[in-house]
Every structure is written in C-alpha cells, then in structure tokens.
Amino acid sequence: MAKTHVTMKVNGAEVEGLVEPRMLLVHFIRENLQMTGTHIGCETTHCGACTVDIDGMSVKSCTMFAVQAEGSDITTIEGIANADGTLSALQEGFRMMHGLQCGFCTPGMIVRAHRLLQENPSPSEQEIRMGISGNICRCTGYQNIVKAIQYAAAKINGVEFKEAAE
C-alpha cells in the first residue's frame, strides 16, 4: 500500500513521517516519533490511556488514523510540563495527592484533565468525575485522581487547595 507523507505539530515541534493510511495515530506517536508516554490500553476506545490533545479536543489516539492528523496541533503527556521543565499544576497535583498507583492510566488522565480545566477552570467534583469518565483507572478508585485535579484547579486559580473532609 502506498505510503502517505504527513506533517503535524507535536508538543510545539513540526514533525513528519511516511505512513500507511491504516496506521493509527497512537502508533505513529509511539513508534515513529518514539514518544512512548502515550499508552495503549484497551485498543477499543474505552480506556482513555491513549488520550492526546488535538486542536483543542481530547481524542483517543487509538481511534484515529495518523493521516487524519495532517496539519493538526497535538499535545501529548511529553508536552504537559512547564516550559522550564518543572511540573505543571496537574502533574504536581497527581504527585501531591497520590493520584496514581501503577501509573498506566496517568498520561491519559492528565492530558484529558488538561483540556477539562481549559474548558472549565473551576469544575465541581461531579464535573470532574464526568469529565474523566472516558478514562479508566483500575488502581485508585478515582478518589485521589479527583483530588489531584481539584489541587491543580486551585493552583491555577491561585486559591488555597482544601481537601474535602472524608
């Protein structure tokens, strides 16, 4: 099958590659670009581990072809840290609130939460839970993931983070 030349912006850098049309975007990111932070979990559009941000949308990159991303602007987990290399508010939140155990779902969770906070900077707990309902975690029971996102929202909004009483 003839290959197609694709160009796109990933984490601020122009990248290109030759791909078969059937190559999934997640494979292009992991194999061609060697960015393995984006994970492949279920491969069936359920788990959200492969979530990347494309032109302002959270997308499961196992359910889109690399050729469809031609000309788009993509952010993966590798592009989430602050420009100076320090942890972003979300990354810090996941660290401080123990928002992960095995860590497999974390890249997808953080990239999804990044877009959620762009669209809704002060989400309620319910809005956070619905906002990450396309991302599955099998370790934490979500409690600390929700807290991590609340921590990040508070930090971004410049207010003190108070943990809800349990």
Next chain:
Amino acid sequence: MIPGSFSYHRPATVADAVKLLADLGDEARPLAGGHSLVPMMKLRLATPAHLVDLHGVAGLKGIKRDGNKVTIGAMTTQHELLASDEIAKSLPILHETALLIADPQVRYRGTIGGNVANGDPGNDMPALMMALGATYQLHGPNGAREVAAGEFYQGAYFTALEPGEILTLVTVPVPAAGHGYAYEKLKRKVGDYATAAAAVVVTMAGGKVAACSIGLTNLHETPLLAADAAKAVIGTSLDAASLKKAAQAAEAIMSPAADARGPVEYRKHVGGVMVTRALQRAAQRAK
C-alpha cells in the same frame, strides 16, 4: 489491533465525495467521526478498500435556526451540540441526549450524521429524531433528496441510504414553546449503549397532555416510534392508569435482542419503565 489496508481519500466538496463513492463502489465507505467504523475496522469486522473521509468537506458543519426549524450539518460533533446555545434553547432534548452518548473524548469526534446514518439500533439520536419528526438530506449520484427519520430505518445497519449516497444535513422542527422533554436511558456504565431508552416530547394544556411523541432506542432492530403509547396519554393528566397503558402499548412493539444487557423480558420491562419515567419527567418540565 491493526485494520486492513485501505486507500485514504479526503474530498473537499460533497460532489467530490459522492463521485468518489460512486466510482469506487461497494469497496468504499464514508468516514465521519470514525468512532463506530474505526473500531469495526480494527476488529476486521469491516475491511473497506477505500475510506472517503468527510472531515475535509466544506459546509457539512454547523447549527442554524431557520424559521421554526433547526438545521444541523452532518459533521457537527456531539461536543459541538453540547456547546451550542441554539440547541440548548430550541432543542434541549438533544443536549440531554448528547450528554448520555459515550464519553467526552468520543463526543469530540462522534458526529450527529454518523450517529443517525449508521443504522446501529444502539445509537441514541435516531429515536429522538423520529420523536421530533426530523428529516435527513441525502446526496447521491442522482442529486439530493429528503427522507423522514421515520422512514429511514429499515433494519439493523440497513437504512434508506442508497449506494453512493451520504447524509449531509439533519433538519429538526422546533417543538412548541413550553414543551416538555426527557430522554431516559438505562445503561450499565458510562459509555455503554442503552439497555433500554425512551425519548419523550410533550405539550401540556390545563394539566392535560395536548400532544405527545415517544421514541424508543435499542428495543428493536430499528429505532421505534411508539405511536399507540403516545395516543394512550393524550387528553390524560398522566395518572397511574394512563401511564400503565402507555408502558404496555410501548412494550407491545418492542422486540429487543437478548444479549449481555439482559434477556428479552427484562429489556422490555425496563423499556416500559423508561417510557413511564420519561413521560413523567417531560410533563414536569412542560409549561
């Protein structure tokens, strides 16, 4: 999971898309949001030799109020429906339903056109479109035509779309001001298809039902319009006896498949419960 090989086409106009599909024949499939087709391709349950991606086609997106109708371009995503003030104002039942479709990531990609054109009995929008009296605009090699949602669905994945035709526009008449609405969907988890779901649009006058329509999702190989169930509540105040009659009339036309969501009798029973709840909630909202 890697799909079979295919050639990728990205036409810029509806005419080009239609011509490609006509020229390439049975081996070609149009690609909208891709969140039904791409998973099927990964499982090799679909192996099209050509994909005609509609993302590059101009003019297939957008929500417009046109008199007493709202038109929605086929490539408008569920996320865009949720973000639309016009939808929230004129067709709030679409907003309520879109929120129950899949999950946030899928809603950024999944389109209204794909949802209604695919013919999957589990998709939520078709029953809604039947209850609202929507029409679909189809473009094919012989030009454009309009088909009512109520006449579009012929079987599971089998619709009025002819080979080479694509669905380009959904037109929905705006329900009367002060109408009540509800979409009740029973599902096992976020992202699941309905075990049973019911869409209700109702207008009330003096505490009684003046007009009513009811659509059913995933309770037959096609979406259903439950006309007898709607008739059973007209002129009533939705008292217990009338609600029971409506649920029974709805259950009488259901023939769901027995699957992981439950046996036939269970799915019919909860189908009746969804009709009852949707009627009650819609009536509460009506002014």
